[in-house]
Amino acid sequence: VRELTLAADQFIVARGSQKTVIAGYHWFSDWGRDTMIALPGLALVTGRAEVARSILLEFARHVDKGMLPNRFPDAGVEPEYNTVDATLWFFEAVRALLDDTHDEKFVRDNLYDVLAEIIDWHVRGTRYGIRVDTDGLLAAGEEGVQLTWMDAKVGEWVVTPRRGKPVEIQALWYNALRVMEQLAHQFQDETRTGFYGEIAARARASFNQKFWHEEQGCLYDVIDGERRDASIRPNQIFAVSLPHTMLSKERARGVVCVVERDLLTPYGLRSLAQSDPQYRGRYAGDALSRDGAYHQGAVWAWLLGPFIKAYLKVHSEDTAAREKARAWLSPFQKHLSEAGLGQVSEIFDGDAPHAPRGCIAQAWSVAEILRAAVEDVYTHEPCGK
Numbered sequence: 120v121r122e123l124t125l126a127a128d129q130f131i132v133a134r135g136s137q138k139t140v141i142a143g144y145h146w147f148s149d150w151g152r153d154t155m156i157a158l159p160g161l162a163l164v165t166g167r168a169e170v171a172r173s174i175l176l177e178f179a180r181h182v183d184k185g186m187l188p189n190r191f192p193d194a195g196v197e198p199e200y201n202t203v204d205a206t207l208w209f210f211e212a213v214r215a216l217l218d219d220t221h222d223e224k225f226v227r228d229n230l231y232d233v234l235a236e237i238i239d240w241h242v243r244g245t246r247y248g249i250r251v252d253t254d255g256l257l258a259a260g261e262e263g264v265q266l267t268w269m270d271a272k273v274g275e276w277v278v279t280p281r282r283g284k285p286v287e288i289q290a291l292w293y294n295a296l297r298v299m300e301q302l303a304h305q306f307q308d309e310t311r312t313g314f315y316g317e318i319a320a321r322a323r324a325s326f327n328q329k330f331w332h333e334e335q336g337c338l339y340d341v342i343d344g345e346r347r348d349a350s351i352r353p354n355q356i357f358a359v360s361l362p363h364t365m366l367s368k369e370r371a372r373g374v375v376c377v378v379e380r381d382l383l384t385p386y387g388l389r390s391l392a393q394s395d396p397q398y399r400g401r402y403a404g405d406a407l408s409r410d411g412a413y414h415q416g417a418v419w420a421w422l423l424g425p426f427i428k429a430y431l432k433v434h435s436e437d438t439a440a441r442e443k444a445r446a447w448l449s450p451f452q453k454h455l456s457e458a459g460l461g462q463v464s465e466i467f468d469g470d471a472p473h474a475p476r477g478c479i480a481q482a483w484s485v486a487e488i489l490r491a492a493v494e495d496v497y498t499h500e501p502c503g504k
Contacts, residue, residue: 120497122455123489126462127161130482131170134191137177138170143465143478151178151187151205152268153483156421159215160486164493168220175212179233182206185240186249203249203259203266206237207291214298214362227306235311238299241292242318254329255321256284257292260343269354269390269414273407279414283343286330287354290361293322297363323365326358331370337377351381351392353422359432360425372433378426385450386467386475388422390414393469400470402477416469417476423447424487427495444496451488463488 130141134149140161142153154174162171181188181198187206188198213234217226241257244250247266249259259266260282263275267285271278296319303311330338332347338355341348356378358364359371366374381392391398391414399412427444434440451463458464459479466477 120489120492122461123463123485123492124165126455126480126485127165127489129462129480130157130161130485131167134177137180138173139177139191140174140482142483143481144459144462145478147478148191150190152189152202152208154178155187155205155208155212157482157486158212159219159494160424160488160490161482163215163219164486164490168216168222171212171216171219172222172225175209175216176229178209179230182233182237184245185237186245187237200246201264201266203247203257203285203288204268204291206241207288207295209237210234210295210298211291211361223305226302231302231306234299234302238295238315251318252284254325255318255323256289256325256329257322258284259288267354269352271410271413273410278410281341281348283341283346285341285354286338287357289322289326289330290358290365293319293326293365294361294363296322326365327367327370330358335377336373338374350395350397351377352390353378353382353388353419353426356388356422356425356429359429368433371429375426375429375433379430383426383447384418384467384469384473385447386423386454386473387418387420388426389416389418389469391416391469398469401468402466403468412469413466418467418469418473420451420463420465420467420481420484421487424491424495427491431495441496444491448488448492448496 131138132141139149140154140157142150158171158174178187186200187209188200189202189205190199213226213230242251247261247264252258265272265277267281269279269281296315300312300315303315329342332339332349338358339347340350340352340354355374358366359374382388397415399416402409402412402417431440431444455461458475462480463484464475464479465481467473467475
């Protein structure tokens with residue numbers, strides 16, 4: 120934990136008068152998605168709530184048409200907004216801050232109206248076809264545009280096309296609605312309380328009807344009209360790990376079981392099951408080969424955090440569960456001296472021996488391993504306690 124806390128310091132930098140997060144070294148700038156996912160581990164677990172507030176204020180300032188920036192280009196030009204999930208992770212980051220600090224005044228005075236505006240834009244529709252469908256679920260996508268975290272694209276080749284309704288986007292959307300329902304109630308905004316609750320209830324019913332793959336015992340990865348993508352990917356774990364879930368305990372257990380069986384490695388979760396014909400087990404070779412494996416088999420360390428949270432949630436009565444989670448974290452003690460000294464790599468090969476690849480220091484890798492260790496495994500209390 121001490122080494123990871125020191126590692127966390129390297130990613131928090133200034134953007135004007137506020138703070139932001141560098142996604143990874145040596146070639147990433149600050150990305151909205153990475154920043155929001157990493158914020159609890161980098162800032163709250165380490166006891167720096169003032170840094171978390173600063174980061175949230177900086178990104179709130181750049182919300183446009185209900186969307187958080189995907190990336191601030193190095194050249195300092197206008198931010199890019201080609202993301203559907205960064206905005207939804209913003210709600211979870213605010214929730215984590217509120218759980219940690221109980222600072223309702225800060226959220227009410229600085230963030231609540233921005234969050235409400237974001238929901239309004241998503242309901243009526245914003246860039247890139249992002250809009251709430253009649254079933255309460257969130258649709259997104261335009262031809263050739265990658266909007267989720269699985270965003271690899273080489274020329275005109277979209278490596279992991281996920282246009283439509285990706286599973287983690289529905290989990291994040293539902294979580295955001297329930298967060299807003301609670302905030303609206305706390306702030307005595309009863310009209311909005313009912314509005315958010317109604318959409319959330321509709322989304323939950325639709326999600327359980329459309330996303331459950333009975334034969335595989337887990338969730339589809341993407342639904343687009345009548346098309347169902349049954350690829351076994353880690354994205355479904357967020358339907359269990361997020362605070363507000365749409366799944367029954369039985370279905371949540373099924374998701375965790377499949378992810379553990381097909382995707383868990385010593386260094387995180389594979390981005391695709393080895394049994395899939397599209398699986399690529401080594402991240403090596405030229406740019407085309409590497410990008411072809413990036414989300415088609417490469418192991419992502421940051422995903423171990425939500426997996427551990429989900430596992431402990433569905434095995435809350437198992438006294439051995441926390442010991443298993445501790446064992447899953449232990450390989451990173453050695454890894455801290457293997458690639459970037461004192462850091463956690465971005466990705467690892469899907470095939471053994473799971474060589475470290477990509478950035479030698481990745482913000483959300485450090486953040487989620489640290490958060491899981493402190494919040495889930497050792498103290499099992501909310502961030503910052």
